[in-house]
Amino acid sequence: MLKLKNVSKAYGKGAIKAVDNISLDIRPGEIFGFLGPNGAGKTTTIKMIVGLLKPDEGVITIDNVNVWEEPLKAKSMISFVPDNPEIYDRLKGIEYLNFIADMYGVSKEDRRRKMDYYLDLFNIKDAVGDIIASYSHGMKQKLVLTSALLSDPKLFILDEPMVGLDPKSAFNLKEIMRKMCDGGRTVFFSTHVLEVAEKLCDRIAIINKGKIIALGTMEELRNSAERSQSLENIFLELTE
Amino acid sequence: MNKILSLIKTDFNTTFGLSSIAYSIKNKKNRWQLILFGIAMLSLIPSYILIVKSLSGMYDIYAQIGQKSMFLLTGFLASQILVFIFGLLYVMSKYYFSNDLAHLVPLPIKPSYIIGSKFVTLMVSEYLTSLPIILPFIIIYGTKNGEGPLYWIYSLLLIIFLPIIPLVLASIVVMIFMKYTNIGARKDLIRTVTAILFLIAMIYIQLQIQTIAQKSLVQGSDFLVNLIKDSNLLVKKLGVSFPPSQWAALTLANTSNLIGIINLLTFIGVAIITFILMIFLSEYLFFDGLIGNIEVSASKGRGKKIDTSDLSRETKPYVALAKKELIMLFKTPVYLLNAVGGVIIFPLILAFTNISGGDESLSKTIEMLSVDMGYIALACIGFISALGLINNIGSTTFSREGKCFWIQRTLPIRIEDQILGRLLSSLAVQVLGILALLVSLLFIVKLDLLSIILIIVMGLLGSIPTTQIGMAIDILRPMLDWDNPQRAMKQNLNVLISLAVGALYLGGLVFLTIKIIDKFYLSFIYGLIAVIFILSSIILFKVLKVLISKQFEQLE
Structure with a gap:
């Protein structure tokens, strides 16, 4: 589904390699967790996948479509939720949702059904008539999540999605991710919440200083670690 | 400290x-x-030189009637009034709408400290407005008059203190205004409407004062005698509309005697006193206008059930984009005032100058010269096309995305839709400008239906390339990292560059028209201009396609 082949990105005349020759192959129907300490290269990698940052080297494909050669085709398969929900704060919630749906060409019937479902689920249905500037951080996050789900993306990419969500919404989001994958969709997300990664992900990659230092199912990671232990201990051991 | x-x-x-x-x-x-x-x-320099040259001619005219100091007054008035008008906008957004306030207000510092520091930065920005205007006046007067060192020392002091009084006035007006309009859910709208009315009223009053002063000047039978007796007569009479400019002009016109130093001390003294007064007032006014201003009434979802089936509509991507642009333009006060306010105010000023102009008004002139309606329509088309630049919508369309730019770059939007949507939003605002112009023209000339149709159709056609020029410049170096919408529009150099490039384009067209106007039928000229508009729109569309797709890929 999502393939990264020898992808690199450097900042400041190539002095600092933010992402250093990484390759990943994420399969359809998989929930893939992307872990790493602050500044390890998680967000840089995600930005390269969604078209915000051009890789210096390497190829990124989604369903065999090269993200940087056929951007429109690739982008219509992805939905992206950034770590900081900066959105048009002078629009009303509903205006933002309609705007995003128009860009993906979601039919009227589809968008009505999905809006009803997700707005109810995230408990922001009564707020969509207000302007976004009046929303709390969490409400904005929920609106961005809803907008990202309207197009029923083949690949759902999230950067730190749990930050700012209340426990119930975080639970709901996890359910949504699970359901999407059961329906053959793919989810790729970065997180610092190791517990979520441990319970939810089919496979996990740990990135440190721009390099993938561990990759596999939870079971595989445990086996490769020196002592059989929790993800937290594995993480701490590997990223030391 | x-x-x-x-x-x-x-x-x-x-x-x-x-x-x-x-x-x-x-x-x-x-x-x-x-x-x-x-x-x-x-590339801006040539047109600037042209302006300076014409100023030099203006000096000669004043010198001929023995009122050289009037030349200085014109310079000081122009720069101080501009500082005041820009000041109103800058102060509003810098004191009340910048994002750093959310960090500053909770800190243990006095309101006057916040205002004081913001005032200093504003003053420096205002030098960018005042210097290009006042310097040529001072230099032309000084060199042509062969002034000594004292003149230049006085000038330096005046230039340094020049923005203070107008900026202090702007600060006080805005602080009072914000304190008493900090009410209700529709305060943004209330404020914008009041602000536009205020600006119009101010321009009107200024023009009235000027006319009254001019009339009283000429009416007296001993006018000519006085004119010869007192070389500062015009300054004294016409400077009443803004006394500080009068003081400044009198300072430089009297460097050799006591009047000069007295006026200089008055100018500096009043600047310092008003500044202290403003700082003192800020303790009482600032927080009242600010607190609850940052907060939009929190969304509680007050039981107002939203039925998504009524609200979800399917629209074409470029229409949706244009709609989003327009909502943002109309709901962000700074954008509303600059973009929408601009296209409405400019034509209205035209009407006002005409109404208050008396015998020398535009309508009388047109009547006297019995100008062909076709020429007037032609001028209007040029005016509307220029508004396409002045509305700043094209030249800030990407900059205004700011931190939300990621949305545009991650969505599957065709580049063609990007261009079309943004263009449509500018054209929608242009329609308002055309309406304002047509209404203003009612006061000046009687237009026939054909001219009205020509102005509407050709005006919109001409607005396409001028908007596109702005868009092309904005996408080359979009200013995305701003914390205050003011910066995306008023402190964005793309606006200035677009104006320069657009002026070259329109200037070329005007030049061409003047060259051929008496050689061909007017209808042929209309046709030719239409063809040029259409061709340049198509070429610019192609250029934009390349630029946008390249920049969307490469920006970081």
Whole structure:
């Protein structure tokens, strides 16, 4: 589904390699967790996948479509939720949702059904008539999540999605991710919440200083670690 | 004292982006952009020289009637009034709508410290407005008059203190205004409407004062005698509309005697006193207008059930984009005032000058010369096309995305839709400008239906390339890192560069028209201009397609 082949990105005349020759192959129907300490290269990698940052080297494909050669085709398969929900704060919630749906060409019937479902689920249905500037951080996050789900993306990419969500919404989001994958969709997300990664992900990659230092199912990671232990201990051991 | 110095330093750094400029210079990729920008600024020089030359002619006229000081007054009035008008907008957004307030207000510092530090940065920005205007006046007067060193020392002092009084006035007006309009859910709308009315009223009053002063001047039978007796007569009479400018002009016109130093001390003294007064007032006014201003009434979802089936509509991507642009333009006060306010105010000023102009009004002139309606329509088309530049919508369309730019770049939007949607939003605002112009024209000439149709159709056609020029410049170096919408529009150099490039384009067209106007039928000229508009729109569309797809890929 999502393939990264020898992808690199450097900042400041190539002095600092933010992402250093990484390759990943994420399969359809998989929930893939992307872990790493602050500044390890998680967000840089995600930005390269969604078209915000051009890789210096390497190829990124989604369903065999090269993200940087056929951007429109690739982008219509992805939905992206950034770590900081900066959105048009002078629009009303509903205006933002309609705007995003128009860009993906979601039919009227589809968008009505999905809006009803997700707005109810995230408990922001009564707020969509207000302007976004009046929303709390969490409400904005929920609106961005809803907008990202309207197009029923083949690949759902999230950067730190749990930050700012209340426990119930975080639970709901996890359910949504699970359901999407059961329906053959793919989810790729970065997180610092190791517990979520441990319970939810089919496979996990740990990135440190721009390099993938561990990759596999939870079971595989445990086996490769020196002592059989929790993800937290594995993480701490590997990223030391 | 340390606190205020630190505040000023930080505000300076963030406002002028010193750290980020340093970063850009280090970054090789950005360096050519800076160079390109420098070249663009240099391209402004020829038109500036032209203006300065005509100013020199203006000096000669005043010198002939023995009222050289009037030349200085014109310069000081023009620069101080502009500082005041820009000041109103700058003060509003810098004191009340910038994002750093959310960090500053909770800090243990007095309101006057915040205002004081913001005032200092504003003053420096205002030098950018005042210097290009006042310098030619001072230099022309000084060199042509062969003034001594004292003149230049006085000039330096005047230039330094020049923005203070108008900016203090702007600050006080805005603080009072914000305090008493900080009410209700529709305060943005209330404020915008009041502000536009205020600006119109001010222009009107200014024009009235000028006319009354002019009339009273000429009416007396001993006018000519007085004119010869007192070489500062005009300044004394016409300076009443803004006394500080009068003081400044009298200072420089009397460097050799006591009147000069007295006026200089008055100018500086009043500047300092009003500044202190403003700082004192800020303790009482500032927070009242600010608190609850940052907060939009929190969304509680007050039981107002939203039925998504009524609200979800399917629209074409470019229409949706245009709609989003328009909502943002109309709901952000700074954008509303600059973009929408601009296209409405300019035509209205035309009407006002005509109404208050008396015998020398435009309508009388047109009547006297019995100008062909076709020429008037032609001029209107040029005016509307120029509004396409002045509305700043094209030249800030990407900059205004700011931190939300990621949305545009991650969505599957065709480049064609990007261009079309943004163009449509500008044209929608242009329609308002055309309406305002047509209404203003009612007061000046009787237009026939054909001319009205020509103005509407050709005006919109001409607005397409002028908007596209702005868009092309904006996508080359979009200013995305702002914390205050004001910066995306008023402190965005793309606006200036677009104006320069657009002026070249329109200037070329005007030049061409003047060259051929008496050689061909008017209808042929209309046809030719239409063809040029359409061709340049198509060419610019193609250029934009390349630029946008390249920049969407490469921006970081």
